[in-house]
Amino acid sequence: MNRTIRVVIAKPGLDGHDRGARVIARALRDAGMEVIYTGLRQTPEQIVGAALQEDADVIGLSILSGAHMHICPRIMELLREKGLQDVLVVVGGIIPDVDIPALNEMGIRGIFLPGTRTQAIVDFITAHVRPRVESI
Amino acid sequence: MKSAPAAAEQGRERRSPERPRPFRTISLRPIDRLYTPDDVRGVDYPRDLGDPGEFPYTRGIHATGYRGRLWTIRQFSGFGTPEETNERYRHLLRAGGTGLSVAFDLPTLMGRDPDHELSRGEVGKCGVNVASLADMETLFSGIDLGSITTSMTINSPAAMILAMYLVVAEKQHASWQTVSGTIQNDILKEFIAQKEYIFPPRPSMRLVTAVFAFCAEHVPKRNTISVSGYHIREAGATAAQELAFTLRDGVEYVQYGIDAGLDVDDFAPRISFFFNAHSDFFEEIAKYRAARRIWARVMRDRFKATSPRSWQLRFHTQTAGVSLTAQQPYNNVARTALQALSGVLGGTQSLHTNSLDEALALPTAEAATLAVRTQQIIAHETGVANVVDPLGGSYFVEKLTNDLEAEALAYFDTIDRLGGMVEAIERGYPQKEIAESAYRFQQAVETREQIIVGVNDFVAEEEEPVGILHIDESVAARQVARLDRLRASRDGARVRQTLDALKGGAQGTANVMSLLLDAVRAYATIGEMCDALREVWGEYEEDPVI
Numbered sequence: 134m135n136r137t138i139r140v141v142i143a144k145p146g147l148d149g150h151d152r153g154a155r156v157i158a159r160a161l162r163d164a165g166m167e168v169i170y171t172g173l174r175q176t177p178e179q180i181v182g183a184a185l186q187e188d189a190d191v192i193g194l195s196i197l198s199g200a201h202m203h204i205c206p207r208i209m210e211l212l213r214e215k216g217l218q219d220v221l222v223v224v225g226g227i228i229p230d231v232d233i234p235a236l237n238e239m240g241i242r243g244i245f246l247p248g249t250r251t252q253a254i255v256d257f258i259t260a261h262v263r264p265r266v267e268s269i
Numbered sequence: 270m271k272s273a274p275a276a277a278e279q280g281r282e283r284r285s286p287e288r289p290r291p292f293r294t295i296s297l298r299p300i301d302r303l304y305t306p307d308d309v310r311g312v313d314y315p316r317d318l319g320d321p322g323e324f325p326y327t328r329g330i331h332a333t334g335y336r337g338r339l340w341t342i343r344q345f346s347g348f349g350t351p352e353e354t355n356e357r358y359r360h361l362l363r364a365g366g367t368g369l370s371v372a373f374d375l376p377t378l379m380g381r382d383p384d385h386e387l388s389r390g391e392v393g394k395c396g397v398n399v400a401s402l403a404d405m406e407t408l409f410s411g412i413d414l415g416s417i418t419t420s421m422t423i424n425s426p427a428a429m430i431l432a433m434y435l436v437v438a439e440k441q442h443a444s445w446q447t448v449s450g451t452i453q454n455d456i457l458k459e460f461i462a463q464k465e466y467i468f469p470p471r472p473s474m475r476l477v478t479a480v481f482a483f484c485a486e487h488v489p490k491r492n493t494i495s496v497s498g499y500h501i502r503e504a505g506a507t508a509a510q511e512l513a514f515t516l517r518d519g520v521e522y523v524q525y526g527i528d529a530g531l532d533v534d535d536f537a538p539r540i541s542f543f544f545n546a547h548s549d550f551f552e553e554i555a556k557y558r559a560a561r562r563i564w565a566r567v568m569r570d571r572f573k574a575t576s577p578r579s580w581q582l583r584f585h586t587q588t589a590g591v592s593l594t595a596q597q598p599y600n601n602v603a604r605t606a607l608q609a610l611s612g613v614l615g616g617t618q619s620l621h622t623n624s625l626d627e628a629l630a631l632p633t634a635e636a637a638t639l640a641v642r643t644q645q646i647i648a649h650e651t652g653v654a655n656v657v658d659p660l661g662g663s664y665f666v667e668k669l670t671n672d673l674e675a676e677a678l679a680y681f682d683t684i685d686r687l688g689g690m691v692e693a694i695e696r697g698y699p700q701k702e703i704a705e706s707a708y709r710f711q712q713a714v715e716t717r718e719q720i721i722v723g724v725n726d727f728v729a730e731e732e733e734p735v736g737i738l739h740i741d742e743s744v745a746a747r748q749v750a751r752l753d754r755l756r757a758s759r760d761g762a763r764v765r766q767t768l769d770a771l772k773g774g775a776q777g778t779a780n781v782m783s784l785l786l787d788a789v790r791a792y793a794t795i796g797e798m799c800d801a802l803r804e805v806w807g808e809y810e811e812d813p814v815i
Contacts, residue, residue, distance in 0.1 A: 142815075147375035147391050149464025152504050152591075155704050156711050158815045172813030173464055174387070198375055199630075199740060203390025227595075229630060229737060247595045247628050248724040250715050 138262055140191040143171040143180040145208075146200045153225055154195035160251035161193075161258070177207040184212075184220055190262045193254075196226040202235070209239045219263045225249070291718060294549040296507035297709060298672075304664035312667055317562070321657040325565035327558050327670065329616040330581040334657030335648075340612075341619035342644045343420055343585065347372035347397035348631050349744045350751075351407035354397040358412060360634060364641050368450070370420040370621065371408070372396035373430070378465045380426045380799030383748040393744035395631070396422075400752050401794045405433040406440065415443035419450035420495070420585070420619075425467040427454035428476045429798045432785040435488065451492035451541055451585070454480055457518040458497045460694045462504035462703060464811065467799060470691050472806040476781070477522065478529040481536045483782035492541040494522060495585060501699075502545035503591045505707020508552045509673050511545060513680035514690075514699050516563050520681070521690040523572055533572050537579035544617075546608040547589040553608070554660055555669035557584070557615030563674055586612035587621040593628040597723035598735050601625040606643045613647055614660055620644055630737040697812065704815075752794065759792040767791045768801045775805040 142158040144151055151173060162168045169187050171180060184192050192212075196204060201224060212218055223243030224236065233244055243257050292300050301308075312318070319325055322332030331337050344361055347354045358369050374396040376388035382400050383392045392398050399405055409419075414437060423430045431452050438448050456473040459466045466473065477494065484493045498506075498515035506514065519540060526536050542560065546553055564582035568574040588608040593601045602625050609622045622640040624632030632640070648654055660666045687693040694700070713719040720726045767788040774784045781802075788798050 147379045147381070147387055147465075148395075149459070149466075150504075151464060152707050155815055156505075156707055159704075159708055160711070162815070168815065170813045170815045172811060176387070198391055199394035200390030227629065229739075230734060248721070250725075251711060252715060 138166045138191060138258065139169070139187060139189045140166050140193055140258070141169045141171060141180065141184045141187055141189040142193045142195070143175050143183070144173045144195050145175050145177065145180060145204045146196060146198050147174060148196070148198040148200075149173055150197050151195070153197070154193075157193060157195070157225060157251060157254060161255060164255040166191075166255075166258070177204060177211055180208060181211040181215060181217065184217060185215055189220060191221045191223065191258055194222070194224045194226075196224060196228070199227070201226070201228055202232055205236055205241060206239055209241070221258065221262050223254070223258065225254070293718075294508070294552040295547055295710075295719065296509065296549065296552060296706075297713060298507070298509075298552065304668050306664065308664050308668040309671075312671070318661060318667075324569070324577070324580060326561040326581055328658035328661045330561065330583065332657075334616070335613075335654035336657075339648050339654060340617050340644075341368045341418070342366055342641055343368040343370045343619040343621055344637060344641060345370040345372050345420075345422065345587065345621050346632075346637065347374075348395075348738070349393040349397065349740055350747055351397055351399060351404045353393075353744075355408055355410055355412070357634070357637075358408075361637070361641070362412070362417070364638055365645065366641060368418045368420065368619065369412070371422065373421075373423055374398045375465075376400075377430075377795060378423060378425070380429070380467050380795055382752060382794050382796030383745060384752060385796055388745070390745075392748050394740050398744070398748045399430070399433070399795070400748065401755055401792050402433050402436055402789050403751070403755055403792060405430075405437050409437055409441075413443070414438045414441055415447055417450075420453075421451070422453045424453055424456050424459050424465060425473065426795055426799055427452050428480050428782060428785055429789070429795055431480060432782065432789040436786065436789050445488045447490060448488055449490040449492075451495050452480065453497060453543070454494045455497045455518065455543075457521060457690055457694065458500050458515070460809075460811075461501055461514060461518075461699045462506070463500040466809050468802060468806045469809045470694060472775075472802075473809075474525050474691065478525050478531075479780045479782050481522075481526050481539075482529065482531055482780055484539060485531065485535045489539075491539065493536065493539045495541050495543045496522065497543040499543050499545045499587055501703065502547060502589065504703050505710060506703045507706050508547065508549070508556045509676035510680070510699075510702060510706060512556050512560055512563075512673055513677035514703075515542065515544070516560060516567070516677060517681055517684050517690050519564065520567060520571070523568070524689070527572070533568075533574045534576040534579050537568060537572070537574055538576060541618075542582055542584035544584050544586050544612075545589050546586045546612040548592050548604060548608060550607060550611050551660075551666055551669055552673075553611040554615045555666055555673050557586075557612070557617065558658075558661075558666070558670045559674040559677065560584070561616075562670070563677060583618045585619045585621070586615070586617040588612070588623045590623055590627060593623060593625075594721065594724050595628040597729055597732060598625050598629065600723050601628070602639065602643070605640065606647070609644060610647055610651070610653065613653055616658065626735055626737055629735070631740070633736060633738045697814070755792060755794075763791045764788070764793045764797070768793055768797055771798065771801045772805055775802050
């Protein structure tokens with residue numbers, strides 16, 4: 134039996150604008166996923182730690198401040214170090230087009246810009262999350 | 270059996286049926302097809318409206334409206350290093366801007382130096398980095414603080430930034446008696462909406478009232494707070510929630526000022542407000558009118574203020590950043606113009622118009638100029654500045670004004686029952702109300718009950734990209750190098766001494782403003798001053814409940 138998809142929604146960096154993170158967290162929960170919201174100002178170490186501890190299938194990052202090219206590589210590096218490269222990482226926020234190829238290159242395929250329907254994010258996660266079965 | 274008029278009405282409806290969609294404002298407020306004298310029955314002109322310049326100021330605080338003085342075109346801007354932002358300010362002043370408004374970057378807003386670990390990737394991105402008095406001196410180099418007004422959007426470290434600004438004025442030989450402008454200094458809406466807080470609510474309120482008391486004595490022309498609905502709205506609040514929570518925040522500040530021993534008429538006239546101009550034209554206009562009426566009555570009746578200047582609500586307006594779309598960004602010019610028009614028809618004292626590219630990045634100089642031109646067109650071509658409160662007396666606008674006021678006052682009652690706004694925030698009450706509205710709005714967009722042009726309707730297949738501003742990644746390195754030089758050249762013993770004095774003051778009950786001024790004069794950094802207070806007061810963390 135497929136188990137419920139577990140998602141860690143995180144707000145890295147110093148920014149406090151959490152409207153997007155909260156709306157997405159709620160939409161994913163309403164779509165039947167288990168959602169853990171980390172709260173504000175999480176370091177990459179804290180976010181990867183939460184993903185490990187929560188046995189997350191997905192990490193969703195909300196970044197509006199322009200710090201994504203500093204935060205995302207660090208998170209991907211930490212995931213590799215911890216053997217969590219199967220965790221699907223998606224990013225939402227203000228991401229200039231020119232940065233998208235580099236983010237794809239580091240393994241982030243789901244990049245959602247302003248105006249994205251929450252259903253599109255639900256669909257993307259459902260389609261791309263690694264298939265896992267309940268261990269018991 | 271139907272009465273004859275109802276039957277006739279039914280006949281007319283058959284001939285011209287309504288479109289099959291809900292008629293609602295962008296706050297999802299249902300709107301009737303027609304408003305008539307029945308909707309404004311009970312409105313008493315002198316009691317509820319009054320002429321402009323007369324209590325309760327529903328129609329405006331100045332008898333002559335914009336015939337006396339146009340609103341101030343005040344564009345919020347800042348990015349990169351203080352040198353770069355200084356250059357942009359001179360550009361804006363040359364383009365006809367009449368006031369400045371400083372956007373600080375996240376490290377500055379959060380009281381962190383640019384070399385702090387948490388500042389990585391954030392230095393100079395969302396605003397200008399100001400770490401010390403040296404940066405503030407550069408920021409206003411060649412700009413006379415005695416003759417322009419400056420608004421500074423800073424909250425948790427507002428007292429530190431104000432201290433830096435006052436020392437720059439001092440060095441320019443501008444008298445504190447004449448220095449005007451505004452410091453945002455509104456911590457409550459940070460807890461409620463924007464979430465850029467450092468210290469817990471109660472010591473944060475102590476900093477706010479320290480600014481009130483200090484300025485009442487030494488900087489009498491400066492607005493000591495800009496009680497802000499803007500961020501509350503951006504976080505997803507409805508128009509009524511923006512109105513209610515903002516004004517209730519204002520009530521909280523007045524109460525804390527009085528509790529700190531100040532006379533209401535000594536500090537209330539320096540309280541200003543800041544509202545959003547969102548896309549529903551009439552609802553916004555009604556919101557500004559209701560705000561003036563509520564504030565006038567609260568100040569006179571609840572706080573027994575006797576000076577008319579305490580009763581008059583003055584406000585800045587910014588068009589809704591959240592309404593801007595990354596898709597078809599030129600559409601944002603039209604959105605912004607209409608939103609700005611609602612602010613003007615609502616009687617704003619100053620206005621910021623967003624640039625077309627702000628859903629993508631910070632604005633380019635060209636986009637920022639177009640935003641200024643939009644205001645100049647409203648001011649000089651449309652004729653709307655000729656008449657005060659031109660929509661006063663409209664059945665619809667007066668009814669909406671009454672309805673918004675009633676909703677706001679109902680929220681006042683709830684918050685009063687919770688013990689006040691600080692207590693309501695500690696329980697997460699306004700935060701939850703806003704999150705609920707944000708989610709409902711998103712659902713309305715997804716079901717296309719709410720149309721957003723270019724996003725969920727009228728979508729373009731191919732889009733031409735617009736040029737955007739890229740923040741040079743070397744900004745952080747330059748700011749860190751500058752800070753290293755400062756730390757090497759200043760008198761370290763004096764810095765330590767002033768920071769110790771600050772800690773001592775914070776442990777007691779002293780007004781910390783004069784201690785902050787001493788630390789600033791010694792070139793203590795914003796991170797050092799905030800760390801000193803963090804040691805005494807601790808840091809606030811929100812419960813991350815969704």
